[in-house]
Amino acid sequence: MATERTALFMFFGGTGDLAYRKLYPSLFNLYRKGNLRSHFAVIGTSRQTLDDEKFRAAIKKSLADSGERADSKEASDFISHFYYQAHDVTDTAHYSVLKELADKLDKKYKLQGNRIFYLSMAPQFFGTIAQDLRSQGLMSDNKDAFNRLVIEKPFGRDFDSAKQLNDALSKSFDEEQIFRIDHYLGKEMIQNIEALRFGNTLVESLWNNRYIDNIQVTLSEKLGVEERASYYDNSGALRDMVQNHIMQIVSLLAMEQPVAFTDTDIRAEKVKALRSLRVYNVADAATNFVRGQYGSINDQADYRHEDNVPHDSTTETFVAGKLLFDNYRWSGTPFYIRTGKMLADKFTRVDVVFKKPLVDIFAFPQAPNAPLAANVLTIFVEPHAGFSLQLNAKTNDATFQTEPIKLDYLVDAEKSKETPEPYERLLHDVMKGDGTNFSSWPEVSYAWKFVDQIRRVWDLQEPQFPNYTPHSMGPAAAEELIQRDHRQWVYRLNN
Numbered sequence: 001m002a003t004e005r006t007a008l009f010m011f012f013g014g015t016g017d018l019a020y021r022k023l024y025p026s027l028f029n030l031y032r033k034g035n036l037r038s039h040f041a042v043i044g045t046s047r048q049t050l051d052d053e054k055f056r057a058a059i060k061k062s063l064a065d066s067g068e069r070a071d072s073k074e075a076s077d078f079i080s081h082f083y084y085q086a087h088d089v090t091d092t093a094h095y096s097v098l099k100e101l102a103d104k105l106d107k108k109y110k111l112q113g114n115r116i117f118y119l120s121m122a123p124q125f126f127g128t129i130a131q132d133l134r135s136q137g138l139m140s141d142n143k144d145a146f147n148r149l150v151i152e153k154p155f156g157r158d159f160d161s162a163k164q165l166n167d168a169l170s171k172s173f174d175e176e177q178i179f180r181i182d183h184y185l186g187k188e189m190i191q192n193i194e195a196l197r198f199g200n201t202l203v204e205s206l207w208n209n210r211y212i213d214n215i216q217v218t219l220s221e222k223l224g225v226e227e228r229a230s231y232y233d234n235s236g237a238l239r240d241m242v243q244n245h246i247m248q249i250v251s252l253l254a255m256e257q258p259v260a261f262t263d264t265d266i267r268a269e270k271v272k273a274l275r276s277l278r279v280y281n282v283a284d285a286a287t288n289f290v291r292g293q294y295g296s297i298n299d300q301a302d303y304r305h306e307d308n309v310p311h312d313s314t315t316e317t318f319v320a321g322k323l324l325f326d327n328y329r330w331s332g333t334p335f336y337i338r339t340g341k342m343l344a345d346k347f348t349r350v351d352v353v354f355k356k357p358l359v360d361i362f363a364f365p366q367a368p369n370a371p372l373a374a375n376v377l378t379i380f381v382e383p384h385a386g387f388s389l390q391l392n393a394k395t396n397d398a399t400f401q402t403e404p405i406k407l408d409y410l411v412d413a414e415k416s417k418e419t420p421e422p423y424e425r426l427l428h429d430v431m432k433g434d435g436t437n438f439s440s441w442p443e444v445s446y447a448w449k450f451v452d453q454i455r456r457v458w459d460l461q462e463p464q465f466p467n468y469t470p471h472s473m474g475p476a477a478a479e480e481l482i483q484r485d486h487r488q489w490v491y492r493l494n495n
């Protein structure tokens with residue numbers, strides 16, 4: 001039986017794309033599962049003029065669009081907890097109207113003063129909102145109640161702006177009250193990294209530089225920039241994907257075993273890992289990171305001719321890089337990462353490549369055998385969830401040859417339908433007050449310090465763009481980056 005949680009949700013940017021497409025359907029799932037029952041209320045707020053009735057109709061549509069039965073009694077009971085208040089977040093005086101509504105709903109639904117403020121809007125407003133929430137008395141002063149602030153990405157565009165934002169938030173909220181969303185941390189197989197590593201002697205005892213040759217993380221997107229061009233062109237793949245999602249995945253792969261499976265212990269280990277990530281000097285940043293921008297093919301325009309992209313844009317739509325940890329566990333074992341738009345396919349995977357046996361006893365000259373393949377553990381994050389372990393075995397015949405075989409575990413289609421959406425999990429975690437799957441400020445700051453150095457070096461030089469063909473796996477330089485180390489990407493086109 002699910003535990004009922006009690007809270008007032010206040011969604012700033014409550015009429016935005018993210019709220020309608022992800023947040024409200026996720027809340028409905030939590031309602032269906034019993035995590036929300038009668039003691040909750042939702043205030044949607046934005047600049048738009050709407051009344052409760054119109055807002056509820058929009059919620060109904062958002063549920064229907066996400067494939068729910070929006071005309072059921074359950075859905076209409078859920079929707080009856082939604083209220084709307086038009087409000088310009090830059091107008092301090094306006095917050096009193098929100099406060100009045102919040103206090104009224106608190107009494108009506110017996111919410112015990114618990115408040116979740118979800119900022120689903122442009123980050124330039126985050127500081128002002130946080131400040132006014134406190135100064136205008138929207139935060140509950142009941143000492144047994146919670147006040148939690150949920151922040152969407154991006155968290156700054158470099159270390160300095162992120163710190164400025166964090167300083168502004170910290171004036172109103174303590175670190176444990178701030179939940180910085182990184183929706184990759186809500187994905188089933190990203191959460192499974194901890195289970196795989198710390199639940200299996202077989203895995204964790206080999207999880208170090210003695211046995212692992214290299215680790216590869218690939219976040220590949222098939223689509224181009226689509227309608228997000230004006231945001232994306234100011235950001236680029238390094239800021240949009242590497243600083244947050246990739247650094248979070250890498251820190252889960254690299255961290256030491258936490259003392260216990262709690263948010264405090266896990267965060268402490270992630271921070272420790274990020275502190276030992278080598279921040280490159282200029283020469284190493286230039287050698288160990290490559291960038292790309294997609295060109296055109298057939299009807300597909302190049303990036304510079306997408307809508308809302310300047311024709312001389314130098315924004316990267318692809319990044320590949322090598323990360324090195326200076327610690328006992330990982331010294332000498334590189335982590336290769338890559339991400340980009342308009343690539344061959346849409347998927348996220350982690351490939352852990354083990355070292356080959358020190359001696360290949362099958363390579364005897366009388367019976368020439370192909371060299372042993374490396375063992376590879378692949379974590380498939382999406383679109384399919386699962387693991388695959390590549391081992392060497394004897395071919396099933398009278399000769400003695402070895403060949404790579406795979407042990408596969410894929411979450412079956414029926415089961416994966418039950419897998420909660422990342423936003424559902426993350427909203428549930430916020431209700432529970434569990435910060436495990438959110439980025440803490442120290443993690444964010446170390447990630448920015450690393451990424452800023454790459455950016456600084458890139459900004460010194462005009463890139464030769466475009467430099468990769470749509471539907472490829474990026475520029476030739478991404479291949480050279482890994483081949484230079486006598487290695488190759490495990491996922492390649494046509495393998």
Ligand code: NAD
Nearest residue numbers: 013014015016017018046047087088089120121122152153
């Ligand atoms: P959106 O532009 O669709 O919605 C923005 C909302 O903010 C609207 O409700 C708008 O009315 C409101 N708003 C704007 N200015 C306001 C003001 N002065 N006062 C009050 N309300 C105001 O944006 P979105 O796509 O929903 O994204 C919201 C946030 O989530 C952004 O930080 C974005 O980077 C992040 N995000 C979005 C997605 C996504 O899939 N849409 C994914 C990841 C992160």
